[in-house]
Amino acid sequence: MTSIFPPAIVFIMGALLIPFLKGRLKSVYMLILPVVAFLVLRGIPEGNYVIGQIMDKDLSLRIDRLSLVFGYVFILATFIGIIYALHVKESGEHIAAFVYAGSGLGAVFSGDLITLFIFWELLTISALFIIWSNRTKAAQGAGFRYLLVHLFGGVSLLSGIILRVVETGSTDFGYIGLSGLSSYLILLGVAVNVGIPPLHGWLVDSYPEASVTGTVFLSAFTTKTAVYVLARAFPGEEILIIAGLVMAVFPIFFAVLENDLRRVLSYSLINQVGFMVVGIGIGIPLAINGAVAHAFADILFKSLLFMGVGAVLYRTGTAKGTDLGGLYKSMPITMIFTLIGAASISALPLFSAFATKSMIITASGHEGMTIVYFLLLFAAAGVFHHAGIKIPFFTFFAHDSGKRPKEAPLNMLVAMGIAAFLSIFIGVYPQALYSILPNMVDYVPYTADHVISQLLLLFGAFSAFAFLMYTRIYPPEKRSINLDTDWFYRKAGPAVVSLIGVPFARIYAFLSRTVLETLPGFLAWFSRNPYGAMKIGADIILLSLSGGGKEAQKNLQKEKAAYPGTLKEWSVSTAVTIALLIFAAYLILFFFSQ
Amino acid sequence: MKKESDFFDRPKVRKTLLAMFVVSFIVLLVSDFFVHKHSYFYWDGLPVFNAVFGLVGSLSLVLIAKYLRPLIMREEEYYD
Structure with a gap:
């Protein structure tokens, strides 16, 4: 079945044509690529397909409900991200973006571990070029650190895969579960990309350093691809619940303190992925659905938030809370879209996360996991705090920074508009998303109980924020960085x-x-006058033994200064005689030693 | 460029927004006593539990973060 054309190849091969196109044609071409990829994907029936071979092992493509959800949202995110980046003239960043998105697609549709690993590494390398496309010294350094951390993860993943293939004799990529060294190595490699602490440092280090447009891509693929792999290979592993809880809870403290708003969003990204990881760890069908649905929703609202803050960065040159404020006056449309993103991530009713994140929290309650439920609720309030309130508040309201930038460029507004529309659409009509989830689960998000409880949680959190701002207890924004792993x-x-x-x-x-x-x-020095040198040596020893008077020391100094002096001129005949004597001595020695 | 908006700086707008917030909060708090709960634990079914949780949770979040700050905060050039 080599007639199947993988959607990943549409992006990766398609990217190669970009540098040869110019102006409008290039824009149209880049917008068509995601459409083509979508049509190609729709044209492949569910199933497993062998698409090539490497060292006698099949490379295969798997289309099923789990991989399809990720495929759809990846294509959607590419489409939105490209619209957002249309004003970028340079081809390099676009190529990297398409190869990156294509690698994400390739990874989620890989049916075997070798294909997975190939795209996994391609994902790292293309992400590196996206980071470097910002061409700042900070981005360069962050890129190198990104590479080193991910190479470590890649090596761990590869070692695990090799061990597993040797153990089981099969390269099949399906449920793995935690048993034996190979599975732990694979999980460790995946954990790097998920951003499980303490392996999350690369994320908050590099994403805020990439270009305005690059970060929008980065936020969507690496972590979600890894979430997909967890959902595929490690569902129901209890250790993931713990890892996910740490991810959901600890970043909110950092996000409250952080001044760079793109770094706040990076922490919030870890926090949201934490919810997904908990869902996968719980492992019941509702929880897996929740994790997958939340990944879908998160890609949209997180890129929306990165786009909003990115537009501000693009117009003002800064994304720091200390330097911003009052921008609603001149960037009202960006403000509205950012607010929609903020409402979506905060799980306000009628916005996407309300219908997705709640599945995970509900699942934890359903399983009677008290601490999990409690911490997720806390994390949900914390999300609202840093992403829901802090981001829009310090950017568009708060103290007036005096900055009056122009409204974002049209292409950015269109991209944000699409993401905003979809975030509301999922919130209002979640059945559309539910119908493509991997498991058949009957879940109703809009009950009076759920709506009121969630609103109360958010109102309570907002009151706390208002109180802390009013009393000035809220830690002021400071130009600083915060230490992390x-x-x-x-x-x-x-x-x-x-x-x-x-x-x-x-x-x-x-x-x-x-x-x-x-x-x-x-x-x-010695060979210039061996006899004189030895004499000096002997004199030094004698002097040190006798304690030596001033006279003797003076003599030694004189001797040293005179060194090497004039050597005795020996005639040639003397030299020949000496040589002959040595030669004779050698002969005698040789004779007796026989 | 359009003239800039000062919508949210108007005292009237601010007051109206605050009033809307307070009124809807009260309505929500009251209705929480009447809604049928699907609670998983004895505590999360209590009326206004989520409001208190949101308030106290956020307060402790910010206060902990505030006291964490001296520990983790460094000047911007720390790594340069």
């Missing part, structure tokens, strides 16, 4: 390296000095 390789790492490296460097320097300078220097 990337500290370990950005500060502690170099310190450890120098702790080990500096002594080694000293030893090496000592050795090279001795071997390459001191010793040859001495030999050169």
Whole structure:
């Protein structure tokens, strides 16, 4: 069945044509690519297809309900992200974006572990170029760190895959579950991309450094691809509940303090993925549906928020809370779209997360997991705090920064408009999303109980915010950065390296000095007048033994200064005689040793 | 460029928004006593539990974060 054309290839091959096109044609072409990918995907019936071979192993494509949801939303996110980036003239970033999105598609539709690994690595490399396309020194550094962390994850994943293929004899990518070294290695590799603490440092380090348009892409694919792999291979693993809870809870503290709003959104991204990971960990059909649905909704509202803050960054040159405020006056449309994103992530009724995140929380309650339920509720209030209130408040309201930037460019507004529309659409008509979820579950989000409880939670949280702002207890925005786990390789790492490296460097320097300078220097000095040198040596020893008077020391100084002096001129015949004597001595020695 | 809006700076608008918030909060709080609950634990079915939880949760979130700040905050050039 080689007639099947994988949608990933539409993006990856399609990207190669971009640099040859110009102006409007290029824009139209880039907008058509996602449409083509969608049509190609729709044209493939569910099932497994062999699409190639590598070292006797089949490379295969799997289309089923779980992979399809991710496929659809990836194509949608590409479409929106490209509209948002249409004003970017350079082809490089667009190519990287399409290869990146294509890798995401390839990974979720891979039917075997080898295909998965290939696209997994391509995802890392293309993400690196998206980060680097910002061309700042900060982006360059963040890119290198991104690469190193993900190479570690990739190596772990590959080792796990190889072990597994050896153990089971099959490359099939399906349910793996936690048992044995290979599965732990695979999970570790995936955990890097999910951003499970303490492996999340790369995310808040690199995403805020990418370009305005690049971050919109980055926010959608890497983590969600990894969520897909978890849902496919590790559903119902209890350790994921714990990991997910940590992800959902700890970033909200950082997000409250963070000044760079794109970094706030990165923390909020970890927090949202945390909900998904908890859902996968719970593992019942409702929870898996919730995780998948929430991934779908999150890609839309998170990119919407990144687009809103990105538009502000594009117009004002900054995304820092301290430098912004009052922008609603001149960017009202961006403000409205950002508010829709904020309402969606906060799970306000009629907005997307209300219909998706709630499935996960409900599932935890359904399973009687008290602590999980309690912490998720806390995290849900925390989301509202940093993403729902903080982002729009400090950007568009709060103190007037005096900045009056122009409204965002039309293409950005269109992209935000689409994402905003879809976020509301899912909130108002969730059945559309529910109908494509992997499991058949009857879930009704709009009950009086649920609507009122959720509104009360949000109203309560808002009252807390208003109270803290009014009493000025709320920690003021400060120009600062906050330490996170990337500290370990950005500060502690170099310190450890120098702790080990500096002594080694000293030893090496000592050795090279001795071997390459001191010793040859001495030999050169010695051979200039061996007799005189030995005499000086003997005198030094004698002097140090006798304690030595001033007279003797003076003599030694004189001797040293005079060195090497004029050597005794020997006639040629003397030299020949000496050589002959040595030769004779050698002969005698040789004779007796026989 | 259009003339800028000052909609949210008008005291009247601010007051109206605040009033709307307070009134709807009260309505919600009252209706919470009458709605039929599908609670999973004994505590989450209590009336106005979520409002209190949202309030207290957010307060503790910000206060903990505030006291965390001296521990994790560094100047912007820390890594340069």
